[in-house]
Amino acid sequence: MRNYFIAAALLASTVSVAQTRDTSRPAGTPQISNLGGGFPGAGGAARSGPRAYRDVITNKAISQKGMVTVHKVEDKYYFEVPNSILGREILAVTRYVKVPAISGNGRGAYGGEVANQQTLAFEKGPNSNIFLRTITLINAADPKDDIYKAVTNSNLNAIAAAFPIAAYGKDSASVVLDVTDYFKGDNQVVSINANIKRSLGLGPISADRSYIQKISTYPINTEIRTVKTFTAGGGGAAIVIGGGGGGANIPAANAAGAVTIELNTSMLLLPEKPMTPRIADKRVGFFTDDYVLFGDNQQKVENKEFAVRWRLEPKDEDVEKWKRGELVEPKKPxxxxxxxxxxxxxxxxxxxxxxxxxxxxxxxxxxxxxxxxxxxxxxxxxxxxxxxxxxxxxxxxxxxxxxxxxxxxxxxxxxxxxxxxxxxxxxxxxxxxxxxxxxxxxxxxxxxxxxxxxxxxxxxxxxxxxxxxxxxxxxxxxxxxxxxxxxxxxxxxxxxxxxxxxxxxxxxxxxxxxxxxxxxxxxxxxxxxxxxxxxxxxxxxxxxxxxxxxxxxxxxxxxxxxxxxxxxxxxxxYESGNQSDPRSQSEDLSDNAVKASDYGIKNLQRILANLVEWTKEEGDQNENIATMYGQLLGQYRRYYGHVARNIGGVYETFKVAEQDEPVYEPTPKAMQRDALAYMNRQVFQTPKWLIDKKIWDKINAPGTADPLASAQEGALATLLTLDRLNRMQYAAERFGADKAYSAIEMMNDLQTDLFSELKSNKAIDNYRRMLQKSYVEKLNNLLNPASNNATTIILGGGGFTNPYASGANSRSDVYSIARAQLTQLRAQVNAAAATNSDRMSKIHLQDLAEKIKRALDPK
Incomplete structure (x- = not known):
């Protein structure tokens, strides 16, 4: 759930598997191929032409009726596909049923998770063949429009498999297909996704160790359970089902040189008449799917985007009640x-x-x-x-x-x-x-x-x-x-x-x-x-x-x-759109991150004072306190992250044309100033309450990573990114100095607070010394970047160089501001170094002055 959830997906982040498919022909219409010539069928056997039904489906057959009728004749499985299904779209969802154990710290796959998903259709081919096509809808058109021809010419669906017709059913109302080898084999549309297989390092399928466990069929779906064994490519390479990585591996791959996986493919018949879509509105947060719609009367193409939702409908006798706003029960909950x-x-x-x-x-x-x-x-x-x-x-x-x-x-x-x-x-x-x-x-x-x-x-x-x-x-x-x-x-x-x-x-x-x-x-x-x-x-x-x-x-x-x-x-x-709107953050609360985080820190201080007692368990070798202190420090970092997003923040509020209101506005300037004040007060002024030596002596050896210094470094780094500073300067130009907090104002305020000891002549503690060095290093990186390649943005078919893009700072005002700040700071540092009586502070300031000199003149 971290980063997903609690994602997705991770997801998901939400793991909603969107498909692309071709609806340029009406659903349910058989597509007759004009391809000529014979070729081996899906099972690889040479064609011999259809035989009599009784010679294929013998009296030994065990039969089930459903979406397709399934016959098991000794070790063979046959699909009897009714003509009414030819051309109908079928969603094939392949899930893991059982998977091998993994070791290490990576994430594997688990029984029930999706391994692959495809949209398919059976259709008649030439010379007594049935094709299985994969359906990919990217573009669509009304068959009555002339442009429909152009759409069909540019959206040909792939033939994933070809099955010789083994026999015709009664009155030629169905066709019988031998599907044994197809489902036993490693065919992409009903097996593991090819990308996952590559990431796993799986080799070819081992036919002698792969088989169909069972096939069950129902009115709208057919379920195929298979066991597939793959050779393990790459010898002892660390691999993880699902591509999780992280150093995990499948012990079976090392022990047996093979990986066995149990899969279930659900072939689900899609409705002959699709549900009426609800056109998406980005002011309501639904997952969406889409395709490009072409039409004769258009002057530009339409991207048809619609919400993903269940078909929840009132019972026929309750439709009018429902429309009037009365509560009714659905046809199908x-x-x-x-x-x-x-x-x-x-x-x-x-x-x-x-x-x-x-x-x-x-x-x-x-x-x-x-x-x-x-x-x-x-x-x-x-x-x-x-x-x-x-x-x-x-x-x-x-x-x-x-x-x-x-x-x-x-x-x-x-x-x-x-x-x-x-x-x-x-x-x-x-x-x-x-x-x-x-x-x-x-x-x-x-x-x-x-x-x-x-x-x-x-x-x-x-x-x-x-x-x-x-x-x-x-x-x-x-x-x-x-x-x-x-x-x-x-x-x-x-x-x-x-x-x-x-x-x-x-x-x-x-x-x-x-x-x-x-x-x-x-x-x-x-x-x-x-x-x-x-x-x-x-x-x-x-x-x-x-x-x-x-x-x-x-x-x-x-x-x-x-x-x-x-x-x-x-x-x-923030998951698809403006990343700088401080109102849209994870883990935050309220309309005021500064006040909320101040309250949060009060509670963290109360918790830290009791954390050793609350995490105590007999026999625990300080793992609990290490974990929960890390969690507490992580929460502290979340608080300053929430606050920092306000600095240079831009609100994004979707509107429609008739509202005639702005979509983008800067975070109020007063809020941005309050946010910087919080950063100085709660982060850059050494938060000594976090330094609990009783805890540190249990979990952190001296000379290893300092948790407080790491947190402070992260906070300073997030304020001084080139993207943030450029955005602030750009916002000041667009919205005016009375509404936007400019980069030059913010950096001047930050520098004044970060180097307050220069005026007071107080001793500079270790954490402040590290922060001050870090500040100079970050401005040096702005002045002297490793790369100075401008970013080109394509707009309306033309290209222009974005002066605010990372790497293009030599033409950005931020370059000039950084130089001015360092020039001013050097003079102040030299003056303070001459008068500060603390030995460590003095040599720190002398060193700092030399670093600034090299940053201003690296040659």
Whole structure:
């Protein structure tokens, strides 16, 4: 869950696998190939022409009817494909069922995770062949338009396999295909993704150790379970399924020279009529899919982008009630099953996290729209890998993570199923977060092993977050910025409203609340909030309109009016777009990072004073205190990171043309100044409270990395990046000195505070000396970069050199500002060196003056 979640994906970051495919022909229309000539079939055997049905499907056949009828005749498997399916699009999702153990510190793959995904279609070929094509939709057009011909000419789908027709079914309404060798073999579309195989160093498949375990078929899907053994390429090379790296390896590859993997391929028939897509609006945070649409009446091509969501529809008799705003039950609710491998103690909490979304769906007009259930372990007709079922899969893994992917129809965005990935060690992650962020206010958090009730609550919150991803929602990193900072200490308000308006934020826990506020868990935990309910309303509720264009206009009006009426429905994220908006950050809280972080540090000081006692366990060789001190220091660094983002920050607030309002604005200048003051007060003035020698003597040998110096160095480095300084100077030119904090103002203020001892003649402590040297080194790097290549930006077909790009600083004002700051500083340092009576401070200043001299004149 670190960097994903709690990602994606990692993800995900959310691991939503988007497909590209070709819908330039109507779904369900068989595409007849005009290619001539015969060739071997998918199994590699020479063609002999179709035989009589009874000669192929003998009385020894064990048959199952479904999407395709499956016949097992001794050691052969046959698909009887009805003509009605030819040309229909089929989503093939291949998942790991069982994988080899890994060792080391890398992340492997686990049973239930996706290994490959393709969109396929069977179609008639020449000379009694059936082709299997991979469908890639990048461009599309209406077949009635003339431009349709141009689209089809430039979007030919690849033939992945060719099967000789073994026999025709009754009345020639179906074709029989021998699929044995195809599924036993290593064919990319129903095996491991080729890129993953390359990253693993897997060699050729070993046919004698690979086989079909079973094939099951159902009305809309067919499930193929296979065991595949690959030679292990590269001898003893360290490899990890999933490409995780990190020094892990598969012991079986070294021991046997082979890797065996059990896979399940779900071939799921896509709806003949795709779900009506909901055109995306970037003011509401849904995952999207898209393709380029061409039309005769266009003057420019249209990128058709639509939200990824479930097909949640009212029952036919309730449609009008639903449109009037009455609560109705859906035709088909969204059901998530809990993997029976999940420890029983946690199952109810995962289910509660799923069911928490029921209230949000009521805003879309549906009751009982979503529910969690335990897997019916005695039902042998159900399989965890079956594409008809959504499952929370439990992984026996040391990875501190969870993720929520979904599998969707690439033509419309309709979510078809989801397998949430839940790693056993996610409990360590939430433990460490909760202890460091709330132990000052919640006595339950003051130990290394939480009570089951508390851990269950934390699991419930993570469950809700990951389910949100599988409903189509992206991270809403900006949601917490809509909560006034003092409301986080208002017991009545925060317990009623939550500390953030979205479970999809990375808001974690209320670290602003102080012990004297007496706030209970209702004001400390994240929960499904106002934004989440609004997102369900937009994505799943009724929006009127007889045409797609009318629905789009009404959707736009609905979003605009909702945001105006309730700012807590705002969506903001740094994951795709502006990286410099301080309102959209992970792990932060409130509308004022400076005040929130000051409150957070007060709590960290309280926690640090008790950390040795709270982490004590019999027999522990100081691993607990080392871990939790590291977590505390990490939280401290998060606080200054949140604050620093305001310096040179640029707000990005999406608008529509009729609003006639700016999208981009600088962070208010007063806020930027307050942020720099915080950096000087809480970071650059040596935070001696972090130097707990009792702890350091247990975990950190002298002369190794200094945790405080490392934190200070990181803070200074983040302020003096060329990108930030260029952006500040550019913003000052665009928005004016009264609104924007210029780079020259910030660097002058920073330098004054960082070298305050030059005027006071006080002794300069070790941490300040290191910071001052680092400051000079960073300005030297600005003046004398390793590379001076300008970056060329292409805009509207023409190229121009961006003077604000990294590497082009010789033409940027930042170059001039850095020189001016160092010139001024040199004079001040020389004067202070002559009068400072502290021996170490004096020689430090003399050395500093020489470093500045070389920076100004490196020759």
């Amino acid at each position: 969204i059901i998530y099953y809990i993997d029976p491998a999940t420890p029983k103690v946690w199952r109810k909490h995962l289910i509660l996290g799923i069911n928490d979304w029921q209230k949000a769906f009521e805003k879309a007009g549906f009751k009982n729209a979503i529910m969690g259930k335990e897997w019916p372990e005695n039902d042998t007709t159900m399989s965890l890998e079956d594409a008809r079922y959504s499952v929370v899969r439990y992984f026996a893994s040391p990875t501190e993570n969870a993720y929520g992917p979904n599998v969707h129809d690439p033509r419309s965005g309709e979510i078809l199923e989801s397998h949430i990935g839940w790693y056993h060690n996610v409990m360590k992650l939430v433990h460490d977060w909760y202890m460091i962020q709330t132990a000052a206010t919640d006595p339950r958090a003051r130990k290394m092993k939480f009570d089951d009730d508390l851990m269950g609550d934390l699991i419930r919150f993570v469950s809700s977050h990951e389910v949100g991803h599988t409903l189509g929602l992206r991270h809403n990193m900006g949601s917490s910025s809509k909560t006034p900072v003092e409301k986080l200490r208002d017991k009545a308000w925060v317990e009623a409203n939550g500390h953030t308006a979205s479970i999809m934020d990375y808001a974690r826990f209320n670290y602003v609340a102080q012990p004297e506020d007496n706030i209970t868990k209702d004001g400390l935990y994240p929960r499904i909030g106002e934004y989440d309910a609004w997102a369900m309303r937009w994505g799943y509720g009724y929006i009127p309109g007889a045409t797609e264009e009318e629905v789009k206009k009404n959707s736009n009006k609905l979003v605009t009016e909702t945001l105006k009426a309730n700012p807590r429905t705002w969506f903001g994220t």
